[in-house]
Amino acid sequence: MRSFTYERATDARAAVAAVSRPGAKFISGGTNLLDLMKLEVERPSHLVDISRLPLRGIEELPDGGVRIGAQAANSDTAADVLVRSRYPVLSQALVAGASGQLRNKASIGGN
Known part of the structure; x- marks a missing residue:
């Protein structure tokens, strides 16, 4: 797996701003993305964690x-x-x- 940076979004607006960086991807549970990163199918340089945003309803x-x-x-x-x-x-x-x-x-x- 390649190195990457990580940040946890505090609200939807911050998440959208953060993922606009080149090479950025959203991550939540990570059940698919992390496997794809290990296989180098996906190669994000920055992960934006949206798992704590209030979108569970x-x-x-x-x-x-x-x-x-x-x-x-x-x-x-x-x-x-x-x-x-x-x-x-x-x-x-x-x-x-x-x-x-x-x-x-x-x-x-x-x-």
């Missing part, structure tokens, strides 16, 4: 849809009552797609 929309935040864990999304009732195939795909450990760490936005 799963909420019903007025039109009957569901908004899933980019930081929502795959396990939380698969278990959510709205997702299970309205989008059962999504729930099933999330459960089938990875082990429990990965589902707990992986985010919807990253995967």
